[in-house]
Amino acid sequence: MTQRTDVVVVGGGQSGLAAGYHLRRLGVDFTVLDADTAPGGAWQHTWDSLRLFSPAAYSSLPGRIMPAQPGETYPDGGHVVDYLADYEKRYNLPVQHGVQVQAVRSDGARLRVETDAGDWSAGAVVSATGTWARPFVPAVPGRDIFTGRQLHTVAYRRPQDFADQRVIVVGGGNSGAQIAADLALAGVDLTWATQRPPRYLADDIDGRVLFDVATARRRALDEGRTDTRGVASLGDIVAVPPVRAARDAGVLAALPMFTRLTATGATWADGSHAEADTIIWCTGFRPALAHLAPLGLRGPRGHIQTEGTQAAGESRLHLLGYGDWTGPASATLIGVGRPARDAARQIAQLLST
Template sequence: MTHTVDVVVIGGGQAGLAAGYHLRRQGVDFVILDAQSTPGGAWQHTWDSLHLFSPVAFSSLPGWLMPTQSGEEYPDAGHVVEYLSQYEQRYQLPVQRPVRVRAVSRDSGRLRVKTDSGTWSAQAVVSATGTWWRPFLPAVPGQEVSGRQLHTVNYRRPTDFTGHRVVVVGGGNSGAQVAADLTTHPGIDLTWATQRPPRFLADDIDGRALFDAATARRRALDAGTSDTGGVASLGDIVALAPVREARDAGLLKASPMFSRLTADGVEWADGWRADADAVIWCIGFRPVLSHLAPLGLRASRGHIPTVGTRAVDEPRLHLLGYGDWTGPASATLIGAGRPARDASREISMLLANGTP
């Protein structure tokens, strides 16, 4: 059986919910298909101590300010999951789950969305699957003989590594936060390896400044003026309290990136070795776009060329929440709203006039 609808939104995390909010305001008939069995998107799978970079006023989806969390200036991941769940209910968004989308293809002037529980026919599709489900692991010599390797997505709490020697790889926020988290638990021998010396942002900078920097960069690029450098010009690591405390206590000492993995740990080019029971890779993600492969839109670095959020070679497809290439800070809670609004307006025009 094929279900017919104006718009299919793929993904029920923050970007998908922001799209649903604005599509509802446009009066569009839509459905949100979410592969997860419960609300909350990737936030329900993060490590236990994770907190937002920003207070609630700068961490909210369109329409409803995130409630404050008692005793916390920067809410934790559990609070975000609760907020996203309530957001769905508040706006009665038509989320169906768990539904895993297998492929999106062209079909007689419409887009065909094939899932593990049926097929949908839509005039437009919003892909908002994010990046969490595609962790990046580099090709490093020695992987075939190395022991336990994990990614950020597999890390939950320091007590899982009691008595272990752990190497954390990555000089960004996740690497610094996981490394700092491990320093809070006695009995863990930590090595933190980074490609370049860690660049901590000033202690008073949080997600508010980062969003402003990302937005200013996008405006400069759109206007054809000099690149401001965006967030990268400020540093790589937000100095949240746990990171700042570990840094100031001298517990976050970064080593240069090692050259190979061994059966017992890691080894640097000069022959120095560090034993390790586990290596945790905190080096980022790639966009989850395999469901769009039948459309033949992929280009350099695995991205799909877009104008704003709209795919250049398929105007019925919009992409939300994958990073700056689909909107300034679009992979953040506060940054998801504006691209979702723009996409919903273009989709409404497409439905009304046949062109975006």
């Protein structure tokens, strides 16, 4: 039997919860379908030492300031999970956990959401599935002949798992720097390879500044002014305390990207070689949008063209939390609130016509 609601929100992480908060405030009937069996979104799957880029008060969803974590300026992933679980409960958001959305299809005047627990009929859909479920690994020559272990950021947990191993970490973003620092400070035999030399943001810059910069860039673009390049103009890596400690101790030196993998390690353009037991690919993610494929909206690089959060080719669909293309800093805790509010308002207006 097909269930009916005004809005289905796909994904119960930070973006889905922010959407639910604003839909609830507007009196819209909705349900949130989340593939995870417990609250917390992707944060419950991160590595042990992960830290936010901002203090708790500047990492909050709408309506509820994140409480500080005792003894920590920058909260860890477990603290975020607890906060999201409390947020879901505090606002009595109708999240159904353990439900995998398989497809969203047009069904006349409504959208049909097909899941492994039955179908839903909705007047609008908010897709808030993020990127964690779709890790990206580049097609580096020799990747298929390397005989050691290969894993992505999503599978890394702690440096103790790599004791007595030679590890190559690939990637010069925040994940690559944090995981490389985690391993280096634990004394693991580390090689860090990056596409370009690491660009650290100034030590006094954190997520508060990044949000303001991203917002200013979006405002400039909307007004037809020169692109400031936003956060990209400042650097690639936020110097959270563990990264700063490893950098200042001289154990976080990066090599250029290798040209190929061999059976036992990696080789560089100058002929040098590093033996490795494990390669950790900190090479980013792609938006998890396979459930939207039946709508035929995906364009270059798998993105769906949007006007704000609304899909350009489907007014009943909003995308939330995938990056700047769905709202300034919308993939962050502090940044998702504004686009979630805008999406909820547009949806309420659409449903009232």
